[in-house]
Structures are given as structure tokens and as C-alpha cells.
Amino acid sequence: MVRAPCCEKMGLKKGPWTPEEDHVLVAYIQKYGHGNWRALPKQAGLLRCGKSCRLRWTNYLRPDIKRGNFTREEEDTIIQLHEMLGNRWSAIAARLPGRTDNEIKNVWHTHLKKRLKQNTAPPNQATSTITQVADDKAVQVRQVTKPPQVTESCVPTTAGFENSIPSPVSPQQSSCNFSSSSTESSSILTYENRAAVASAAEDECMDSLESNWTQASNTIGFWPENLSGMDEFWLEALKEEKLDGQEEGFPAGSVMMDPTYQAPLSPLTFPVYQDDNMDFWLNVLMEAGQMQSMPEF
DNA sequence: AAATATTACAACCGCGCGCCC
DNA sequence: CGGGCGCGCGGTTGTAATATT
Numbered sequence A: 001m002v003r004a005p006c007c008e009k010m011g012l013k014k015g016p017w018t019p020e021e022d023h024v025l026v027a028y029i030q031k032y033g034h035g036n037w038r039a040l041p042k043q044a045g046l047l048r049c050g051k052s053c054r055l056r057w058t059n060y061l062r063p064d065i066k067r068g069n070f071t072r073e074e075e076d077t078i079i080q081l082h083e084m085l086g087n088r089w090s091a092i093a094a095r096l097p098g099r100t101d102n103e104i105k106n107v108w109h110t111h112l113k114k115r116l117k118q119n120t121a122p123p124n125q126a127t128s129t130i131t132q133v134a135d136d137k138a139v140q141v142r143q144v145t146k147p148p149q150v151t152e153s154c155v156p157t158t159a160g161f162e163n164s165i166p167s168p169v170s171p172q173q174s175s176c177n178f179s180s181s182s183t184e185s186s187s188i189l190t191y192e193n194r195a196a197v198a199s200a201a202e203d204e205c206m207d208s209l210e211s212n213w214t215q216a217s218n219t220i221g222f223w224p225e226n227l228s229g230m231d232e233f234w235l236e237a238l239k240e241e242k243l244d245g246q247e248e249g250f251p252a253g254s255v256m257m258d259p260t261y262q263a264p265l266s267p268l269t270f271p272v273y274q275d276d277n278m279d280f281w282l283n284v285l286m287e288a289g290q291m292q293s294m295p296e297f
Numbered sequence B: 001a002a003a004t005a006t007t008a009c010a011a012c013c014g015c016g017c018g019c020c021c
Numbered sequence C: 001c002g003g004g005c006g007c008g009c010g011g012t013t014g015t016a017a018t019a020t021t
Helices: A020-031 A042-045 A050-061 A071-086 A088-092 A101-119 A123-130 A132-147 A169-176 A193-213 A232-241 A274-286
Strands: none
Touching: A020 A042, A042 A050, A050 A101, A050 A123, A071 A088, A071 A101, A088 A101
């Protein structure tokens, strides 16, 4: 069966919306809501198809839309979410309050794709790229080594921290900053000290970036059964992605936490901590009470 | 200053999904 | 159970604004 084009009716207007049309649409929706988009334009007296009205409302006129340029944090979040979710713009938009899927899609195609391309240098150039500019370096490091940044709804933004690099702290360096006590909350880095730790570890991480860390292709992850207290953001991602074929090797009921961020790691982008590093991190997680049992590999 | 190229973003298009009859 | 309909999503296009030559 062939679907009839949305705006096949003659006389329906296309193209940019006028302020008058906007006013009519907003006034109508404020008064009656938008239960039926198909019927709306006729009832509101607009010479538009329902689809056009819906698009105009959801992408532009909705009162909760945040206008203006994307912040660096928002852009970074988009990059990380895109890494995790792919071109699922609506899923990405759901994690960026006030931003629409269309807007995010646009900013991806016009800015971020380009930026990522610049930052994705061949391995033998990666180190020099990383050390260029602090701003770019932060992006590069997060892109290569970190699980996606959680959104503001998950982790409060700490002023000043956004410019310090949430580095993949090496076990040797970070161990001195962790309490091994499973009863103390200090077994997880605080916002106050993690920036310092990250900064201190940065140089070493740069050097060992390629040898000690691998990217998400060797993802480890699992489906958590005990969800209490877990970050909603990741849980949603976990549920959506279903973790097909990626949950093997981890016992049900375990949740891998990022000890630096106090947030569940994204099983889709979690970098593999190799060999002895892996053991170290698993022990940290065990001691911090974030895993109920050691996984078998 | 004019022509051309590039960028930014609003809007459109077609498809797939879910609901309802 | 299959078809029609409405809606939302992602890809693409059109065009205005801006930068470059």
C-alpha cells in the first residue's frame, strides 16, 4: 500500500513559518493542547499540514526549548552519547533538557562531526594531538579513554572541574587516593579531590594511553539486576541497548561503577583495563561495595 | 563592493511502528 | 488478522546568514 503524502492537499502552505502562523499555533495549543496533529491545523485555522505544525511546535515553539548556542559541556555530552547511542537523536535529546533532536542532529552535522574528525588522528599522531591545547586535549582524552560523561541530571556540575581532565587514572597513581575501607564513602573519589588526582595522573596517562587502555570495542558489561541507587541515566541506556552479547562474563546483579565519577560505567564505552589494571579496578569496586562478586573471565 | 563559497539551521520527506477498527 | 491512520524518527534539502576571495 502506498501512503498518501502528508501535505497532498492543495492549498497547504509549505516553507518557513511566519510570526503570525507561529502566534496562531501557540495560541491554539496553549488553549486546547495538541491531541490530534492531523486535525489541529484545520481547527486552528492554519493552512498547514499537521505534520508541519507538529514539527514547528516540537522543534521551535515549545516553551521549554532552550535557545542559543550549545555549551562546551553540552557538545561533549552529545559526542559521548553519540558514541554510545549512535544516530538516535531523540534518545540523545532526551538526555539534554531543552534541546531537540533536530537541533542536536544539526549541531552534530555542522560542528561535532568535524571536530571529532580533527581530533581522531592516527595512533602515531595521537600523542602530539593530545598535547596541543588544553581545551582540545580534554575532548581528546575523554573521547578516547572515558566512559560518556553523565548528564547534569545525573552528576552535578562542579564549577571549575569541567576544564580539568577526568583522566583514566592509572591504578598506581590512583591507589594512594583511594581508601580501601569498604565502609567509608571515601573509597570513591570526591568531586573535590578527583580533579587533583586527574591532573596529577594526566601526564602518565598521556604516555600510557595507547599501551594501557583500549577502546570500547572490547567492551565489558552486564545487565544489572539490583538497580537500587544506580544512576538513572545509565540504567536507561542499559535497558535500551539490551547489551546483546555483551553481558557474558559478569555475574547478574553486579554493577560496574566508575570510581572517579561515582556513576555506573557505560557498558558500551567502558574502556577495558587490561591485565593487572583490571584486577586492581575490580578490587576497588568490590571494596567499595559496587560489586557483589568477582566476575570470571 | 561584488561574487562565490561555506556554514547554520529550519523545515521537509519518507519510513516504520503502534494503535485501533 | 490485516489495513488504515497518526505519530515520531532520522535523513536530507532549502535557504538565509556569514565568511572568503
